[in-house]
Amino acid sequence: MKKLLLTFLAAGTIGLVAGAIAPARATEPDTLVIGKSGDPDNLDPAVTVTNNSWTASYPCYERLVRFKVVDGRGTTEVEGDVATSWTASADAKVWTFTLGSGHTFSDGTPVNAVAVKTSFERVIAAKKGPADLFDEVDHIDAPDDHTVVFTLKDAFAAFLSTLVDDGASIVNPAAVKQHEANGDLGQGWLADHSAGSGPYQVESWEKSSQIVLTPNPHWPGKLAFKKVEIRIIKEASARRLQLEKGDLDIIEDVPVDQLKALTTAKGVKVVDEPSFFVTYLYLNNMHPPLDNVKVRQAISWAVDYQGIIDGILLGQGTQMKGDVPVGLWGHDDNAMQFHYDPAKAKALLAEAGVKNIRLGYLYAKTDPNWESVGLVLQQNLAAVSITLDMQENAYPTMRQRLNKGDFDIGAGNWTPDYADPSMFMNFWFDSGLKGLPGDRAFYSNPKVDELIRAAKIAPTQADRLKLYGEAQKITVAEAPYVLLFQRNYQFAIRDNVKGYVYNPMQLQIFNLTDMSKN
């Protein structure tokens, strides 16, 4: 009641004065100002694993490859960036890249093969989150200034896709050497500085306040923005107000209820695109009665998917169909999809012969939707005579319990690190990755293991598609997870900012070289 009253008070306040906002003042035409809800943790590509940090770090570095833009739309196909071409050996174990010229670090040093080699070796040696992306790399050679050769331990068809990740950024080895302290590989310094050949460099970072990026003086192209300011404004209403007044050009993390109001606000556009951000439920396949496939299927039939999407996301999402989301190759539009059918759920439970089912729903407040989803689920399952207990935990505790398999049903989100169906199929279902690393349902099916492991190393996309398709038929039918929805990605932007290209693999990353203001 108190919470409701406070929300009412806040909404009333916003409503009271929102209509009387002073005229908008535009920010400088050569400055882009982005309003974020949280401070990045760290800007070192060898350390950070969060998109929130990549807003600042990604434009400061170049990588061997980048995502292709076709007809003004970002795709998940890659094209050369620092690399002009590449070849893979027949067994997809040896990848040889030829580097182009004209790429220069912000201190004037040219980017060469040694810089590429040492950058990857540094990430692997640092053994932080991004290192897992390059698990398959056995060794790297730089036979000459323009050639880099990666030798993998095993064939890995998606290797090229991993090279677009922030962790694959090319870092100036001279800067690393200069700022290395106590063998930290320059991590202390690179935490809040940059040493890349990207269009921008970190000029300053006032923690919890703002980050300023300025152009790399050696960047060959023309940049519309002489300054990019990333301001940290935690309160959503304050961000919205500053955008409407023209003090910010872009705001992230806009609550769905405010997005609706912003669509009609003067001088503001809302970017609303489907993303690969998936919300799903882990059914612990090792906990009876969830080890019974009929019980898992019954739960999947009992959920009111559209009710959740309409009621909680206010329609800003799509029900999952198959394990691979729409927009990513490997998605099967003909995959079987569960829908809200309590009668079918009851029939399956009767077939399973299990009665008086009582389950726990593990969630944290990290994602505000998890609690709402749990409450709907509680109601849906009650309709088929399953009792669901809400179990709220602090996020670190929840993660520990998920990792140990100490739960019945767990709430979760997933986004791919690289644009490949293996990010879903191999992570979610490989019984060798039980727990947080991927197989969070503790699912195990030797046939599925065989198919997805073969798909991971198959040489052609057609072969991989076939294998993943076959595996997906089994995994969807066996319902180890409840596939809820793919969320839309939304943010608001002033309408005088031009050139933004959306890419579902690059949430919170802006293509600053193509953007401008008028």
Place this chain on the structure above:
Amino acid sequence: MSLASIIRRRLIFLVFVVFGVSVVTFAISHLIPGDPARMMAGERATEETVTHIRKELGLDRPVPEQYVTYIGKLLHGDFGISIRTQRPVFGDLRLFFPATIELAFYALLLAVVFGIPLGVLSAVARDRTIDQITRSISVLGISMPAFWLGLLLIFFFYGRLGLLPGSGRIDPTVAAPAHITGLFTFDALLTGNLPALGSALVHLVLPAATLGFIHLGIVTRQVRSAMLDALQDDYIRTARASGLTRTRVVFDHALRNALIPSVTVIGLAFGDLLYGAVITETVFAWPGMGNYVVQSITSLDFPAIMGFTVVASTAYVVLNMLVDLVYMALDPQIRDVG
């Protein structure tokens, strides 16, 4: 008891308090279920990566050994490296703590400057209209949620009138003053940087008013109540009977005595402000300790949690010592008896 002996006693007390607080915080932060190494590695990290990080952070060693190592480093001024940000904790504290102190200082200044006269006025005009208005203001201050008042002020003074900035510590176009104390207004004064002083003061108005208004209610009520007690004492009747003016009776006699218990409340209020600024800092994007600590707790970043606890408990003890000294200045009996 002499001033020197009070300070000496308090400093010895400080050592015990900080030691006790550090043991308890360290134990609790290590007993909470959760794995800081996994929080740092990212949730999909392999066991090998998590094990490596655990070893690097020394989390694979027994907790008592970890504590001894931590205290050993702390005695050399090394607060350790934050698990979440991978930056030295001391550097983060040096940045965020002064911001919170500055906000709390100005909030308290507003609460005291307005709260004491309002409390006196309310007591002198007991049960009259002015008293009713003052009491209503103090109830409003105590009961009004900080986020609501903050948003209201932002929408009105920034959104509607465009008079004051809605967030931050200083205008992005104005260079922050050179770091001496970390308090922008003080540093700007010390370096004669007037544009920075102006900008910092303007940015302080709304957050300090929000935070201060809550404590204005507390100070007003406390002063009113203490004044009412004092005004009924025998010595006040004697003072009045001896022909002293009403102003002298109120300010020279009643207020001086009423202020003694109020000093405790004001001192504790400053402590509350240090801890309780989280919401105000969030609404006004004020880069203080509040958000830093909340994020540290949710990521099990125990070096940062420990760093904050040690600094905050030290500040609290020092604050109490200052309150005692002010007591002595106000009340000769305490000074003499000790």
